[in-house]
Amino acid sequence: AQKITQTQPGMFVQEKEAVTLDCTYDTSDPSYGLFWYKQPSSGEMIFLIYQGSYDQQNATEGRYSLNFQKARKSANLVISASQLGDSAMYFCAMREVRSNDYKLSFGAGTTVTVRA
Amino acid sequence: NAGVTQTPKFQVLKTGQSMTLQCAQDMNHNSMYWYRQDPGMGLRLIYYSASEGTTDKGEVPNGYNVSRLNKREFSLRLESAAPSQTSVYFCASSDWGDNEQFFGPGTRLTVL
Numbered sequence: 054a055q056k057i058t059q060t061q062p063g064m065f066v067q068e069k070e071a072v073t074l075d076c077t078y079d080t081s082d083p084s085y086g087l088f089w090y091k092q093p094s095s096g097e098m099i100f101l102i103y104q105g106s107y108d109q110q111n112a113t114e115g116r117y118s119l120n121f122q123k124a125r126k127s128a129n130l131v132i133s134a135s136q137l138g139d140s141a142m143y144f145c146a147m148r149e150v151r152s153n154d155y156k157l158s159f160g161a162g163t164t165v166t167v168r169a
Numbered sequence: 170n171a172g173v174t175q176t177p178k179f180q181v182l183k184t185g186q187s188m189t190l191q192c193a194q195d196m197n198h199n200s201m202y203w204y205r206q207d208p209g210m211g212l213r214l215i216y217y218s219a220s221e222g223t224t225d226k227g228e229v230p231n232g233y234n235v236s237r238l239n240k241r242e243f244s245l246r247l248e249s250a251a252p253s254q255t256s257v258y259f260c261a262s263s264d265w266g267d268n269e270q271f272f273g274p275g276t277r278l279t280v281l
Contacts, residue, residue, distance in 0.1 A: 057211070086268065098212075098259060098272035105268070144211055148270075154219040155200050155263055156227065157270055159211030 056080065057145050059160035066135045066167050073120070074130040074163045076145035084150040087128040088157065089119065093141040101143075104128060132165075140167045171195055173273035175260050181279045182250045190245040190276050192260030200263050201243035202270070203227075203235060205256040212259060218243055250280045 058077045066072040078087065089101040104112045104119045112119045120129040132139055142164050146157040173194045182188055194201065199220045204212035204227075214227030218237040232254060234246045243262075247254060260273040 059211075062209075088270070090272075096257065096275050096277075098261075098275075100269045100271075103268040146211075154217060154225065155265065155267070155270070156202060156214055156217050157212075157261075159204075159213070161209070161211045 056158040057147050057160035059145055059163050061163045062161075063164040063166070066132075066139075066165060068137060068167055068169050069134055071131060071133045072135055072139075072165060074132070074143050074145075074165070076128045076130065076160060078126050078128060078145075078147050080126075080147065080149055082149040086148040086150070087119070087121070088146040088148070089117070089128075089130045090144045090146065091139075091141045092144065092162070093138075098144075102130070135165075135167045137167050137169060140165060173260055173262055173271050175258075175273035175276050177276060178274065179277050181281065182247075183281050184251060186250050187246065187248050188250065189247075190258055190260075190278075191242070192244065192273060193242045194260075194262040194271070195241065196262060196264070196271065197240070198262040198264045198267075198271070199240070200265070201237065202261040202263075203233075203243070203245045204259045204261065205229065205254075206259060206275075207256050215245065215258075247278075250278075252280045254278065255280045 087104045091099040145160040176191045202217040203215040216235040221240045258276045263270040
């Protein structure tokens with residue numbers, strides 16, 4: 054079964070506007086972590102933000118924030134004030150702690166194109 | 170700190186050839202991972218090593234073998250390459266409890 058679902062293959066956003074990237078997950082593990090990575094056209098994987106399942110507050114890192122809705126099993130990434138350099142592929146990933154091996158399960162990704 | 174390094178960056182093989190992808194990390198991490206990324210898809214785990222001396226299969230292990238040579242190095246071997254193994258391969262490492270998994274720059278492999 055798919056553990057991470059990203060339903061938006063591609064999105065366009067105007068420069069300086071905010072964009073929300075959807076991510077839903079499936080796990081029965083009460084302890085887990087959710088990650089977002091950015092992959093620009095150059096190909097490297099850049100870590101953006103992390104949310105633990107027991108964290109009380111939504112994670113934020115600069116212009117990135119994670120809208121964590123535990124009951125809905127949703128961990129959407131919000132990028133505020135989009136910049137041209139935000140054009141990239143974005144991946145949501147989950148780590149289930151019970152397996153004790155810290156491996157990640159990735160979604161299929163969402164391509165974001167920022168328009169000037 | 171170099172972080173996670175991978176060699177080679179690019180490789181072209183013919184069907185049936187073998188090769189080893191090298192990965193090293195200088196962050197003293199216990200866990201290391203090999204993923205593959207196919208066009209339009211997320212990363213899929215091939216093999217991982219939760220700690221030095223252990224290796225385990227991931228989601229797509231068929232056609233691959235791994236060696237955790239020491240704490241720093243984790244290699245991925247293709248014994249008899251097939252066109253279906255054309256992909257970008259990423260090595261990653263992390264430590265227990267880390268809130269980030271660190272990735273290498275990737276190896277782009279083409280099997281003709």
